[in-house]
Amino acid sequence: QQQVKQSPQSLIVQKGGISIINCAYENTAFDYFPWYQQFPGKGPALLIAIRPDVSEKKEGRFTISFNKSAKQFSLHIMDSQPGDSATYFCAASKRKTSYDKVIFGPGTSLSVIP
Amino acid sequence: EAQVTQNPRYLITVTGKKLTVTCSQNMNHEYMSWYRQDPGLGLRQIYYSMNVEVTDKGDVPEGYKVSRKEKRNFPLILESPSPNQTSLYFCASSLTQQHTGELFFGEGSRLTVL
Numbered sequence: 001q002q003q004v005k006q007s008p009q010s011l012i013v014q015k016g017g018i019s020i021i022n023c024a025y026e027n028t029a030f031d032y033f034p035w036y037q038q039f040p041g042k043g044p045a046l047l048i049a050i051r052p053d054v055s056e057k058k059e060g061r062f063t064i065s066f067n068k069s070a071k072q073f074s075l076h077i078m079d080s081q082p083g084d085s086a087t088y089f090c091a092a093s094k095r096k097t098s099y100d101k102v103i104f105g106p107g108t109s110l111s112v113i114p
Numbered sequence: 115e116a117q118v119t120q121n122p123r124y125l126i127t128v129t130g131k132k133l134t135v136t137c138s139q140n141m142n143h144e145y146m147s148w149y150r151q152d153p154g155l156g157l158r159q160i161y162y163s164m165n166v167e168v169t170d171k172g173d174v175p176e177g178y179k180v181s182r183k184e185k186r187n188f189p190l191i192l193e194s195p196s197p198n199q200t201s202l203y204f205c206a207s208s209l210t211q212q213h214t215g216e217l218f219f220g221e222g223s224r225l226t227v228l
């Protein structure tokens with residue numbers, strides 16, 4: 001119940017295309033859903049996050065879509081660029097409790113080819 | 115500049131030789147955590163600390179020790195390293211224990227145990 005599932009494991013997209021990464025969770029107590037971006041040789045960095053009271057959040061070319069009833073959320077990267085090539089982790093956490101660790105998905109390796 | 119600093123970035127050692135990986139953050143964060151990243155296994159939490167002198171085990175604590183004597187520092191100690199501890203290690207911090215979804219990561223320490 002604490003798992004966050006993520007797919008696909010790897011993704012190759014043409015420059016200018018749309019990259020889509022999907023995640024699913026089971027624990028309805030999660031109330032914060034961040035995405036992290038990790039470039040080779042670097043640590044993960046918070047990219048964008050959403051709370052379950054909204055269905056979509058957009059920041060530039062990055063959009064999170066959230067489906068509370070299905071317990072699924074996804075990251076869409078519009079107009080994908082080679083510089084977006086990285087590993088992406090979805091995650092889930094509970095901000096309203098005294099402490100609960102963030103749960104990470106297994107990651108998606110994205111390659112954007114010219 | 116807000117950052118989490120880890121040292122060393124790369125280390126090759128031999129079985130049984132004690133080593134310490136240092137971690138320091140300059141954001142006055144209360145919460146700090148150590149992760150290891152292995153291919154196909156994503157990010158796994160080793161230990162975490164909610165504040166000074168408060169530490170607890172994560173998912174894979176065996177073979178590791180930590181201490182939190184100062185708010186900014188959270189060293190990871192391998193008393194007797196073994197080859198199965200060869201991994202990429204990340205230190206991370208967040209404002210408080212209720213913000214674990216908003217982690218700041220260091221750049222990583224790649225450890226090889228021969």
